[in-house]
Amino acid sequence: MSALAGRIRLMIGRGIVNLVNDAAKLQALQVELLSDEVQDGVERFQDYGITSHPHPGAEAVVVCAGGLRSHAIAIRVDDRNYRLTGLQQGEVALYDDLGNVVKLGRERLEIIGVTEVKAIAPKIIVESDDVSIGAEGGKPVARVDDLVDLSTGKIISGSEKVTAA
Template identity: 55%
Template sequence: MIGQVREMLGGIEGRVRGMVARAIVRLVDDARQAQELQLELLADESQDAVERFQNYGFTSVPHPGAEALVVFAGGLRSHGVALVVEDRRYRLTALADGEVAMFDDLGNVVKLGREAIAITAVSRLTIDAPAIEVTCDTADVSADRVTIDSDNVQLGGAGGPAVARVGDDVNLSTGKIVSGSAKVTAA
């Protein structure tokens, strides 16, 4: 009788043990609606087309060699789901308690820090929007070169008289711009 109970429980025990596993990412298929991973689980076990669940609004494509935590519903290894993928080779460290960051393997970082929100771009930061508003007490810009490409630059607020540019003709006795552009105004 005890042998029969052990035999019955042996199958359940194996399924419970097999419900959660660590894995190494070998390949990523990011073209599907749900990203799929090829994973190496145990020394002789691999799984293809394992769906990866990602938090809404955030997505990434992990490098081969990243680690995954996989769950198997009911302990059946036929349908795994990767819940978390971590890559300790590139993990951002030294955050203060409560800080949050997005990062990649190149060093690009968006950090919600205790003192400031900091964006680090290793090559270029591009903002593409129909309108941008910045409201602050002070703004500092440090650059080797600043280019503003606009048909209407208003310094100090909307409107105002035109500002002479290098090369514009100015009547020195009246201070009026005789010829040139009215693209730049100052209040």
């Protein structure tokens, strides 16, 4: 096989992530490509605004510029052990290995935190005609300026769409 044909054949490969250096400006991986071929310092390109730190054993698609194995870059990394499944066509999600999920679903936006969800901002606005706190089907909760009969605790006027379980 000619040298050129060999370089073309080795331009794109599949590998297994062994180590991750997340301290660098561009994440660097140690990737095992062919049997007994380990590449250190493989730069990982990620989409702007989205980043992750893969576990060892994740799979990578590696491109070697000009077919030179000494200049490998990872263009995709995925981990079949944690990939979120069951999305409907057109849905999008962010997820991690613990089960935390931000899902842009067909019916609703879902944020699932396995321990807690924390929102930090100078101002948070919730605009909705129907708010359930804790779970659906709870008791009505009075809002500021709702009239409440203090002897019975019944909301006299205002929204009955804010509930708490």
